[in-house]
Amino acid sequence: MTQPLSNQGAPARTVVVAIDGPAASGKGTLSQRIADAFGFAHLDTGVLYRAVGVSVLRAGGDPADNAAAAHAAYDLHPEHPILREVALRTDEAAQAASKVAAVPEVRAALLDFQRRFATHPPGGAPGAVLDGRDIGTVVCPDAQAKLFITASVEVRAERRLKELQRRGIPAISSDVLEDMKTRDARDSQRAVAPLRPAADAFVLDTSALDADQVFSMAVAHIGSKTGLKPTA
Ligand SMILES: Nc1ncnc2c1ncn2[C@@H]1O[C@H](COP(=O)(O)OP(=O)(O)O)[C@@H](O)[C@H]1O
Ligand SMILES: Nc1ccn([C@@H]2O[C@H](COP(=O)(O)OP(=O)(O)O)[C@@H](O)[C@H]2O)c(=O)n1
Known part of the structure; x- marks a missing residue:
């Protein structure tokens, strides 16, 4: 992925x-x-992997093919229109993302951009929030605050189903649940940057918490680590 000059x-x-x-x-x-x-x-790093996965599919390639996935990752740049496409939200895109994400060259190609976003946030912002699978362990191991947000697979599948329905994307409940289980397994078991909490992460199970409760707990944790309070 090529570097932006704007930040x-x-x-x-x-x-x-x-x-x-x-x-x-x-x-x-x-x-x-x-x-x-x-x-x-804020940088949603999952979008980068989804964009690489969808690019490979559109080129008629196999997301698990190392050369095709690496090629798509090197071609991606921060202003690429694919990064804003609603097509990135589908289960098909998620599965393709999780396959390209296991390719070491893809992770390497996306690393510099993510790190630069953290050290030089766009617009001169005083800080950056990055979300993904390996931010606390690989991308930003020195992050001042690290949170690992989880929930039972059934709760997560239900949340995703409602989200897809809200976006007008057709989805079947059992397929969404299967997608979660397959991706959880692939993301956790891959050799490079597997999904796992950093040793110093605050692990929060949100199965029985609403978004406001999660936010309050996260603000308290960030405050305890940085001394910062919300400004808005
Ligand atoms: N604590 C929560 N309780 C209920 N629904 C939630 C909660 N947090 C997020 N959601 C909803 O769940 C869906 C998935 O959330 P999202 O933030 O996209 O997850 P992720 O980025 O981990 O994939 C969204 O529709 C969001 O509104
Ligand atoms: N930092 C990241 C972010 C995403 N990913 C991969 O990209 C896929 C899609 O990530 P996402 O964050 O958009 O997925 P959701 O949590 O939104 O379903 C994941 O299943 C991972 O395989 C990753 O490997 N590392």
Whole structure:
């Protein structure tokens, strides 16, 4: 992935919040709220892997093919229109993402952009929130605050089903549950940057918590690690 020029000149030391967890655990929802509350920039790193997966499919390739996946990852850049497509939200895109994400060259190609976003957040923001699978363990191991957001697979599948229905994307409940289980297994068992909490992460099971409760607990944790309070 080529580098953007737009976020150069930001302060050398920014606050980084790493939010990891399995599919549909609520990472994105929480990350955006944290970013808004603290005035930080937010990067949903899953979108990068989804874009690579969909690019390979559109080129008629197999997302598990290392060469095809690596080629698509090197071609991706931050202004690429595919990053804003609703097609990235489908189960097909999620499965393709999880396959390309197991290819070491793909992870390497996307690493510099993610790290640069953390150290030089766009718009000169004083901090960055990155969400994904390996932010606290690989991308930003020095992040000041790390959260690992999880929930039972049934709760997560139900949340994702409702989300897809809201977006007008056709989905079948049993397929969504199967997708979660397959991706959980693939993401946790891959050799490179597997899904797991960092040793110093705050692990939060949100199965019985609503988004407001999760947000409050996350704000308290970030405050305890950084001394910061929400500004909005
Ligand atoms: N604590 C929560 N309780 C209920 N629904 C939630 C909660 N957090 C997020 N959601 C909903 O679940 C769905 C998946 O959340 P999202 O933030 O996209 O997860 P992720 O980024 O981990 O895939 C969204 O529709 C979101 O509104
Ligand atoms: N930092 C990241 C982010 C996503 N991914 C991969 O990309 C896929 C899609 O990620 P996502 O965050 O968009 O998925 P959801 O949690 O939204 O379902 C995951 O299943 C992972 O295989 C990754 O390997 N590392």
